[in-house]
Amino acid sequence: MILVTGATGLVGAHLCMALAEKEEKIVALYRTQKKRECVEHLFLTNQKKALLKNIEWRKGDITHLPELTAAFAGIDNVYHCAAYVSFAHSKNDVVLTTNIQGTENIVNLCIEKKIKQLSYVSSIAALGQDPSVDEITEETQWLNEKERTAYAYSKHEAELHVWRAAQEGVPVIIVNPGVILGTGMPHTPLDQMVEQLRKGRKFYPQGSTGYVCVEDVVRALFQLEKDKKFNQRYILVSENWTYKAMMTQLSSHLNLVPPRRSISKTVLYALMGIEVFFSLFRTHKRFLSKASISMLGDYRKINGSKITTQTSFAYTPVQLYLDQWASSLK
Ligand SMILES: NC(=O)c1ccc[n+]([C@@H]2O[C@H](COP(=O)([O-])OP(=O)(O)OC[C@H]3O[C@@H](n4cnc5c(N)ncnc54)[C@H](OP(=O)(O)O)[C@@H]3O)[C@@H](O)[C@H]2O)c1
Numbered sequence: 001m002i003l004v005t006g007a008t009g010l011v012g013a014h015l016c017m018a019l020a021e022k023e024e025k026i027v028a029l030y031r032t033q034k035k036r037e038c039v040e041h042l043f044l045t046n047q048k049k050a051l052l053k054n055i056e057w058r059k060g061d062i063t064h065l066p067e068l069t070a071a072f073a074g075i076d077n078v079y080h081c082a083a084y085v086s087f088a089h090s091k092n093d094v095v096l097t098t099n100i101q102g103t104e105n106i107v108n109l110c111i112e113k114k115i116k117q118l119s120y121v122s123s124i125a126a127l128g129q130d131p132s133v134d135e136i137t138e139e140t141q142w143l144n145e146k147e148r149t150a151y152a153y154s155k156h157e158a159e160l161h162v163w164r165a166a167q168e169g170v171p172v173i174i175v176n177p178g179v180i181l182g183t184g185m186p187h188t189p190l191d192q193m194v195e196q197l198r199k200g201r202k203f204y205p206q207g208s209t210g211y212v213c214v215e216d217v218v219r220a221l222f223q224l225e226k227d228k229k230f231n232q233r234y235i236l237v238s239e240n241w242t243y244k245a246m247m248t249q250l251s252s253h254l255n256l257v258p259p260r261r262s263i264s265k266t267v268l269y270a271l272m273g274i275e276v277f278f279s280l281f282r283t284h285k286r287f288l289s290k291a292s293i294s295m296l297g298d299y300r301k302i303n304g305s306k307i308t309t310q311t312s313f314a315y316t317p318v319q320l321y322l323d324q325w326a327s328s329l330k
Contacts, residue, residue, distance in 0.1 A: 001075050001076065002024050002075070003078045008039055009185065010184075013042050013184065014184070016028055017042065018218045018219075020043075030058075031060070031061060046184075062098065062102030062105055072113055075113070077116055077117045078119070079121075080103065080162075082102060083154075083155070084099060087149050087292045089292070090285035106118075110170045111164075111170060116171070117225065118162065118165055119172070119225065120174045122155050122162075122177075123177060124136070125152035126159050127176055127302070129300070135301040138235055142156055162174060171228075176234065177212050178209060179211050180212060180213070193247070193250055194250060202260065203262065204261075206243070207295065207300070208240050209243070210302040211237065212315065223313040238304065238315035239318045243296070268293040272289070
């Protein structure tokens, strides 16, 4: 049986749907009934309600070893998609605990139970950021001296645990997706961008990031598995877009006025100072940090072509994805 952690998240839910279509027997890890119902709703809206029979739900937290151990009963293949995804400074503790300790628990169980395959959904946040190179690849070195967000650090540390599984004989597949575009589950990155634009956001950060759609993440995992691309990491970035270009494109689809003014790193630093001041009085939770400002303000190109050169996988163009998403809104 296949265990999917984070089955109630954007990637996990779409992965469960694709696995169920292949008639695989899936154990889906969940924490709350409400989120479990969201997955069931996703199946329903995709006319796949009948496939829910392929899912056995097991309740568990990845940081709670006894619950996780129980969830591993009868499992021989693991997709680890659970994580706490946040760049907010105020969430640092939960991000670090969930992503590092949770992954360490999963890796230990995979080794102990001699799991046949562990597929791990990492992130571009876990990649190195050497300022001396023009584009970031799977090989870009992680520099400890460079300040990174707690999320980036947590995904990097989690990957180190997954590499340990590989060394201990568990075949691993690691993917490093960019921002994942997808719908059907609550609070996706796309929903969050749309919400900001609908609230009348006037500014855009000056930097850029890489994007990939959720269906591509699932297809990439299957492709790498089919081609037995074990014990390597693969960036999943279809295209790099500036925040300005993405917000302008989304605004145009939503018939909204796009944000017109860029917000410089200097202004973001000033805002961080204000946040620090108010957080002292506990009236405001901090979002910004030096590392998150660099993430928003820097232009960086992330090269996602390793998977397309080594396998027959092809990305969905971001523009095409957004056009289809926009027509589904009508
Ligand atoms: N979203 C992106 O743009 C993006 C980009 C690159 C990489 N990634 C990576 O892709 C993976 C999937 O992300 P996603 O977009 O699907 O995230 P998501 O929608 O936020 O879902 C996260 C999932 O992890 C589960 N989870 C969180 N803490 C947990 C815990 N302590 N124990 C058990 N389950 C826990 C959540 O359960 P609940 O539903 O109960 O909260 C949910 O099912 C993550 O590893 C993330 O780091 C995401």
